[in-house]
Amino acid sequence: xxxxxxxxxxxxxxxxxxxxxxxxxxxxxxxxxxxxxxxxxxxxxxxxxxxxxxxxxxxxx
Numbered sequence: 001x002x003x004x005x006x007x008x009x010x011x012x013x014x015x016x017x018x019x020x021x022x023x024x025x026x027x028x029x030x031x032x033x034x035x036x037x038x039x040x041x042x043x044x045x046x047x048x049x050x051x052x053x054x055x056x057x058x059x060x061x
Contacts, residue, residue, distance in 0.1 A: 013027065
């Protein structure tokens with residue numbers, strides 16, 4: 001996945017990661033997890049398969 005951010009966003013992210021001891025990878029992963037959760041995207045199981053939501057349709061390939 002290619003990700004592009006504005007210079008100002010990159011600078012803010014760099015400051016945040018230094019202040020809190022994170023790496024960019026961790027911050028990006030956490031942000032993506034939060035975004036996907038808020039959008040109702042189901043989790044994956046230990047076999048990396050999408051877990052269908054109770055009462056909801058399964059996601060198509």
